[in-house]
Amino acid sequence: AAPIEITVSSSENSADSTKLDYTITSTGKNDQGQVIQIPADNTAINGNQTVKVLNTTGAQLPATGGMGTTMLYVIGGILLVGSAILLVTRKRMSH
Known part of the structure; x- marks a missing residue:
């Protein structure tokens, strides 16, 4: 029901100054319900960073x-x- 904030941050590549390294984090909740920053998984798809979004029930769809x-x-x-x-x-x- 709440928006998921995804942050992309970059830094200069140490091996090649013409390239940038980047990291992706998303805002999520841990088991205690506290809001934390969750780093993206770069092993799920080779060469990409994947943000996992928990699929929960209970969101209300608009009535038609x-x-x-x-x-x-x-x-x-x-x-x-x-x-x-x-x-x-x-x-x-x-x-």
Whole structure:
């Protein structure tokens, strides 16, 4: 439910001054619920740093539909039935 802060920091490469070394850390919570900085894992994908995000349940998704769309369906159905009845009665009256 809360945003995850990811920090990318760089420093000059000791072997080649035209390149930069970088590290990635993310904000997370430990087992006691304290907010800590978690370093990225550079072994998961070779040559990349991977930030693991804990997938937890309980986040509320926005509700869709509800009474607003139900009312639109009901009104649309009533108009459709009314226009069909009107069409049939006009055809019968013209004959």
